[in-house]
Amino acid sequence: MYATGTMLRQSAALAADIEGLTGPVASRVGEALATVPGEALRRVVLVGSGDSHHAGRAAQLAFLRLTGLPCEALGTQQFLDYGMLGPAGLHAATLVVAVSASGSSPRL
Known part of the structure; x- marks a missing residue:
């Protein structure tokens, strides 16, 4: 308890x-x-599962406000299924950040 x-x-x-x-x-x-040259970076994608995905969701607005860069948080499976066709594939200058509290997620 x-x-x-x-x-x-x-x-x-x-x-x-x-x-x-x-x-x-x-x-x-x-x-x-x-x-990475700062002017080359155009988008941030945060990828994680469970609590790590929620941490990415919580950080989205901070990335936008502090850097002016669009930021999207995706679940690990969502990124694996659609990531390169979706938000990460829109620009070659996309920073993908894999977030894991345990560091042991095989899919991530």
Whole structure:
């Protein structure tokens, strides 16, 4: 059972957790994006399953607002079935980001 005290402790720690995690993630993203000229990038597609797909859905608006790039979140199977014919296939300059909390999804 998920206790209220546990939820309150986790909520109180959330700001510090986010601060501690965003620095390393931002650094890795910066390194990856440094290999692609910014003006060449036209679209972002976030691919994931389950909670990772929902995280991508939550990040869509942030990508648009912070970068001005259109962003779409697709489920892994949806991307495998239609990804290259759909949003990712529209532009050669599409950044596809595979999101996995466990890192063990064979399809992703």
